[in-house]
Amino acid sequence: MSRPKIVVLDGYTLNPGDLSWDALKELGDVELYDRTPPDAIVERTKDAHVALTNKVPFTANTLDELPNLRYIGVTATGYNIVDTKAAGVRGIWVTNVPTYGTKSVAQFTIALLLELCHRVHVHADAVKDGEWKRRQDFSFFLTDQVELDGKTIGIVGLGRIGAQVAAIARALGMDVLAAALRPSASDGDGIRRAPLDVVLREADVVSLHCPLTPETERLIRKETLRLMKPTAFLLNTSRGGLVVDEDLADALNQGQIAGAALDVVSTEPPDPSNPLLSAKNCIVTPHMAWTTKEARRRLLGTTIENVRSFLEGKPVNVVQAGR
Secondary structure, eight states: OOSOEEEESSOTTTOSSSSOOHHHHTTSEEEEOSOOOGGGHHHHHTTOSEEEESSOOBOHHHHHTOTTOOEEEESSSOOTTBOHHHHHHTTOEEEOOOOSOHHHHHHHHHHHHHHHHHOHHHHHHHHHTTHHHHOSSSOOOSSOOOOOTTOEEEEESOSHHHHHHHHHHHHTTOEEEEEOSSOOTTTTSSOEEOOHHHHHHHOSEEEEOOOOOTTTTTOBSHHHHTTSOTTOEEEEOSOGGGBOHHHHHHHHHTTSSSEEEESOOSSSSOOTTOGGGGSTTEEEOOSOTTOOHHHHHHHHHHHHHHHHHHHTTOOOSEEEOOO
C-alpha cells in the first residue's frame, strides 16, 4: 500500500494534547478521534488499513464489515478488546505494547500503600480547614500511622511490575514474600516464594500484579480474604476482575482486613452503587497508574514503531498474525 489510511479511535487518554502524533502522520493519512462510541466504529474504520485502539472493541461481527483493515494496534498491554482469532482468520495482524509503564505502575502502587499508611491528604485538608490552629498540641494525627520497615509485603504475580514493586518495598525495609504464578527473571534475588495461601496469611500488605485469566479471576474473594490478617492492606493496580468487589467491601466493613487501595475495579467506571465506593478505609482511583507522561510517551513511541514495522513487512510485538 502506497499511503495507508490510519485511524486512531480513542487517542485521548494516551495523548490528551501533551504529546505529538507527528511521527505517526509520517506513516500514512491519519484520522484522530479522542473517543469512538460503539455505533461509530465501522463508519470511522471502514476505509482504514490500520486501526489503533485502546478500549474500542473489535468483535468478529465488526471485523466482517471492515474488508480493508489489515492491522490493529492495541495501545496497551492487554488486548482482550480484540477478537484475535477472528482477526487472524480475516488476515488482520494484531499487536500490543508489552511493556511501557513498569516503573510508573510500581511507583503508583507504592503511592497507594503510603496513602493507606499515612492518609496524607486527610491531614493536609485538615490543616487547610484550620484544624491545626484549633489544636492545643504542636502535632496531631487523625488516623493510625503505619511504619513499613520490618513488615512483609506479599506480591501476587512476580512479573516486571511485581518485581519492581518488590525492589521498592525492599528499599523501604520490607520483607518480600511472593506468590509467583510462573518462573520469573527475579528468581534467585532473595525474595521468598510461597503458595498463595501462605502469602495471604503472612503478609502485612498484599499487592496484586497478575494477569486476568480463568485461573486468577475472582482470586480475592470471601474465602481468600478470610486468610488475611485483620491489620493487612490489599493493593490492586492490575485487573479489577481479580477481586470480588462485594466480598472486599464486606471484609473492610467487618474489619477482616484494615484497608484497601485499588486503581482498578470489576466494572469501569464503577456504578455509584458499587460497595467499594462507600467501604471503610477504601481508596479507589480511576485506572491511572499508567498515566505518567514518561510512560505515555513510551507507549506512544512503541505504538508508532509497531505500525512502522508492520508497514515495512517486519511486524513486531505480534499477538495475532494475519493468515
